[in-house]
Amino acid sequence: MTSIFKIAEFFLISVAWTLTLFSPIASSRLTGNGFIKLLTNVSIGSLVMSLIIGFLSSDSLFNFPLYLKLISLSALVATTLFHKDDKSLFMWILYAVTVLALGYHIALFSPVLLNALFLLSSALLLGIILYSMLLGHWYLVVPKLSEQPLKIAAVVLWIILALKITLSLMSTYKHFDFFDQQTNLGAGYAFNWLLLTMRMSFGYIVILGMSLFNWKLVTMRSIQSSTGILYAMTFFVFIGELVSTYIFFNLGLYI
Numbered sequence: 001m002t003s004i005f006k007i008a009e010f011f012l013i014s015v016a017w018t019l020t021l022f023s024p025i026a027s028s029r030l031t032g033n034g035f036i037k038l039l040t041n042v043s044i045g046s047l048v049m050s051l052i053i054g055f056l057s058s059d060s061l062f063n064f065p066l067y068l069k070l071i072s073l074s075a076l077v078a079t080t081l082f083h084k085d086d087k088s089l090f091m092w093i094l095y096a097v098t099v100l101a102l103g104y105h106i107a108l109f110s111p112v113l114l115n116a117l118f119l120l121s122s123a124l125l126l127g128i129i130l131y132s133m134l135l136g137h138w139y140l141v142v143p144k145l146s147e148q149p150l151k152i153a154a155v156v157l158w159i160i161l162a163l164k165i166t167l168s169l170m171s172t173y174k175h176f177d178f179f180d181q182q183t184n185l186g187a188g189y190a191f192n193w194l195l196l197t198m199r200m201s202f203g204y205i206v207i208l209g210m211s212l213f214n215w216k217l218v219t220m221r222s223i224q225s226s227t228g229i230l231y232a233m234t235f236f237v238f239i240g241e242l243v244s245t246y247i248f249f250n251l252g253l254y255i
Contacts, residue, residue, distance in 0.1 A: 022153070028083070028085055028086070125164055128157045
């Protein structure tokens, strides 16, 4: 599988996994089952596209990751068909199946423990911001919804950011020979520094700064303004994690 196909598939599976994983942050009893169906349908679309990419890029059509996708897709389709406002035991079972199967699939992109942790943290960072942005839109449908779910999502974002930044700083320090002026490692001195700068600025500094503004807006219950900030954060997290996964799959660095 080429790195382009691998990165695209990783992003699509990450979206499906994290939107499902974070869906209980806002209770379906408060949002109605429409929000769960929105998250589930986005996840289904992402999984279908990942299946297409998998078929185009794989020499073998039948492999273990394919079965994980099909199991998850079946659970998501059942969720969007049968989910009610109050989450039943059957829906929680489908939730667990989807989260475990897709989380394991992401770990299989690089089964080394620290590599898997890095990839899972990348998926989580992308997913919590995308989830928050979609949730912000849902306040137009349920305007009386408490701002507490957005606050919880903001705290989760900071925890994930702390983990990601720690891993990135450790990896940069350990592999600083990639950024020496005379280096022949990676794509060369200038391009390595360009990737590092883009990753740190767009993926961490901008997102952290915007998350603080988002918190202030949420506490003021200025939800539409908060959603606008989350739109911008979604754009920047896609750039940051795209650069990060490119660095990981091509250079092997956790940045």
